[in-house]
Every structure is written in structure tokens, then in C-alpha cells.
Amino acid sequence: MFRWPELTAVLVLAVSLTAHGDYPGIGRSVTESEIVAWDTDIGPELDDLPDARGSVSEGRAIYLARCAGCHGVDGRSAEVFYPLVGGTTDADIAGGRVASLRESGVAVSSTIMLLPTLTTLLDYTARAMPFGEAGSLTHDEVFAVSAYVLHLAGVVDDAFVLDPTTAALAQGRLPNRDGFTTDHGLWPGASAQSGGMGNGGIPDASGERCMSDCIP
Numbered sequence: 243m244f245r246w247p248e249l250t251a252v253l254v255l256a257v258s259l260t261a262h263g264d265y266p267g268i269g270r271s272v273t274e275s276e277i278v279a280w281d282t283d284i285g286p287e288l289d290d291l292p293d294a295r296g297s298v299s300e301g302r303a304i305y306l307a308r309c310a311g312c313h314g315v316d317g318r319s320a321e322v323f324y325p326l327v328g329g330t331t332d333a334d335i336a337g338g339r340v341a342s343l344r345e346s347g348v349a350v351s352s353t354i355m356l357l358p359t360l361t362t363l364l365d366y367t368a369r370a371m372p373f374g375e376a377g378s379l380t381h382d383e384v385f386a387v388s389a390y391v392l393h394l395a396g397v398v399d400d401a402f403v404l405d406p407t408t409a410a411l412a413q414g415r416l417p418n419r420d421g422f423t424t425d426h427g428l429w430p431g432a433s434a435q436s437g438g439m440g441n442g443g444i445p446d447a448s449g450e451r452c453m454s455d456c457i458p
């Protein structure tokens with residue numbers, strides 16, 4: 243699969259070789275440890291997960307101490323941001339599509355209603371939360387608190403322990419795991435009928451351009 247860090251590494255290497263070649267004394271080769279520091283992405287295939295582990299009950303303590311103040315004890319507060327959980331059903335979990343997203347007039351969506359992959363939750367939590375103290379959680383804490391968020395959402399039971407061996411199970415129960423499509427104009431390419439993932443680049447929206455007396 244295409245991975246940004248590898249491309250970055252190639253580009254950085256190319257730039258640094260050029261610098262050495264064309265402008266002696268300027269620039270230096272990128273070091274192995276610098277590449278390792280950037281190479282933190284983990285795709286939805288769940289390869290390369292850190293060797294971390296966290297249970298729902300460990301996550302509960304972390305969540306109450308470090309997340310609940312903003313996201314609510316039950317993860318449903320809409321005070322600082324959209325609710326983390328809510329709006330999904332057991333049928334959504336079983337089927338992989340959030341039924342209410344097909345209806346018009348959904349008042350508030352939650353994180354779990356949209357989340358397609360577990361790694362999105364882990365990565366976002368690790369990089370950005372708690373808000374104002376981003377990056378302060380250990381890998382084990384990220385796994386534990388994510389397990390607890392999944393538990394609040396009804397995705398895993400309270401005995402669940404998230405680690406690299408159970409991650410696929412949790413990802414396979416995300417309520418909107420099959421709710422995304424690449425079959426639209428933002429993803430040009432061969433259509434599904436021709437074995438591709440796109441629709442040939444047909445725009446997502448269409449209509450007549452209005453230049454005068456337009457409806458508001």
C-alpha cells in the first residue's frame with residue numbers, strides 16, 4: 243500500500259543527495275532515527291501496531307480523569323465538540339452501516355457514527371488528545387482509553403482488552419466500517435464495473451448554473 247513516510251524518506255534522501263552533490267557542505271543525509279521518528283503511520287490493515295495493551299477497565303479510569311471533563315462521563319456531551327458516541331444501534335454494529343446516516347435530518351452526529359477504522363481513533367487520540375495536553379498519553383493508555391470509548395459505544399464488552407491481536411475484532415465491529423465509498427468524482431479512475439474503485443470521475447454534484455433571479 244502507498245505510504246507517505248516512505249515517499250517522504252525517498253524525497254528527503256533525494257534532496258539530501260542533491261544537496262551534497264550540487265552544493266558541497268550544505269545539507270546532510272537523513273539518519274535512520276529521523277526516519278523512524280516520522281514513520282508513525284499505521285494503516286487500516288492494522289500492520290505495525292505498537293506492542294501496546296489496554297483494557298476497558300484501565301481505560302475507564304483514564305477516561306474519567308482525562309477526557310470526561312470535556313466529552314462527558316458517558317461520552318455523549320456536545321458541549322465542547324460533537325459527542326464521541328451515540329446514534330448507533332446493534333443492527334449498525336452487525337451490518338457495518340449506520341442506518342440513521344441515510345435519513346435526512348440527523349440532528350447531531352457522533353464520532354463513532356462516522357469512524358471507519360480503528361486506527362483513526364487510536365492515531366487521533368495519540369496525537370491530539372487530551373486537548374491541550376496532546377501527546378502525553380503512553381501507547382498503553384491510548385489503547386486503554388480507546389477500548390473504553392468503544393465500550394461506551396457498545397462496540398466491545400467490559401471485559402475487552404485491546405492489543406494487536408484483538409484490534410481486528412474491534413475494527414470489525416465499528417458501526418460505520420462499510421459506510422464509506424470511493425465511487426464518486428473525488429476518486430477518479432476505472433469504475434467498479436471495470437474492476438476499479440472510482441466512477442470515472444463523474445462529479446458528485448450537478449445542476450444548472452444560475453446567473454440571475456436565482457432562488458436564495
Ligand code: HEC
Binds near residue numbers: 308313324371391
Ligand atoms: C480540554 C477538553 C478536552 C479533553 C480533556 C479531551 N478532549 Fe477530545 N476533543 C476536544 C475537542 C475540542 C475536540 C475537537 C478538536 C478539533 O476538532 O480540533 C476533541 C476531539 C476528540 C476526538 C475526535 C472527534 C472527531 O469526531 O473528530 C476524539 C476521538 C477525542 N477527542 C477523544 C478524547 C479522549 C480519548 C480524551 C482523553 C484522553 C479527550 N478527548 C480529552 C476536547 C477535549
